[in-house]
Amino acid sequence: MPQAPIDHPKPRITLKRVYDPVGPDDGVRVLVDRVWPRGVGRDKLKADQWLREVAPSDQLRTWFHHDPDKWEEFKARYTAELRAKPEITNLLLELARERGLTLLFAARDIQHNQAVALKEYLLFRANTDTKGEDDASDR
Secondary structure (H helix, E strand, C coil), X not given: CCCCCCCCXXXXXXXXXXXXXXXXCCCEEEECCCCCCCCCCHHHHCCCEECHHHCCCHHHHHHHCCXXXXXXXXXXXXXXXXXXXXXXXXXXXXXXXXXXXEXXXXXXXXXXXXXXXXXXHHXXXXXXXXXXXXXXXXX
């Protein structure tokens, strides 16, 4: 029998390029790129955490190469990678619910990048969570 969803606070997740200024409502700022962005010093970025483990695998990044025609397939493959990392996605959801979360990325394409896909996945998880379990396999 399926469990009823737990009543969690609504997560607050925003996206920003690493070149955007820090804002008062950013909450916890997490860099979600696998490699450190070019031309951005660690002191300038003001990231609270760098979670390269949540970034797409090198193989997936290379295959996608920010090609909008591959976007839907990229999201499906990245979702499969994220499902294998529930400890990281649970942490991000907890931060989003408790303090607000800003996912930082360097990509020029602000519509087709891993931060956009990650936010979509986290919001899906937030709407389907039962006792913190990942029910994304029903997707």
